[in-house]
Amino acid sequence: MSKDSKLGKKIKELRKSKGLTQEKLAELANIDNKHLSKIENGIHLPTYKTLKKLSQILNFNLQDIETTEVEQNLFMNNQIYAKAIKILNSAKTDKELLNYYETLKLVSKLMHSI
DSSP: OOTTOHHHHHHHHHHHHTTOOHHHHHHHHTSOHHHHHHHHTTSOOOOHHHHHHHHHHHTOOHHHHIIIIIIIIITTTOHHHHHHHHHHHTOOSHHHHHHHHHHHHHHHHHHHHO
């Protein structure tokens, strides 16, 4: 992931605008604060599950992330991740989203075991 991560910068900006520390946001998102720091600094890319939690807590639209961070920086280099995000974003209900997410997790495990 790029050190000039628009996603990381957006998360950091929104976190600060809401008066949250990294520790508090990490606690609310149920992730390690060191991991959040790496996301904000463009070192790590959050999983979809983490990104979804952060978007709910910070009140931003995942579609906005897809059209900025993903298309400009990240998805050019990782087409599988790009397709997974598009599939997840296409879900029309929470149940459909959960089914897509569980299927993609299974496929990911299978791909890593090959």
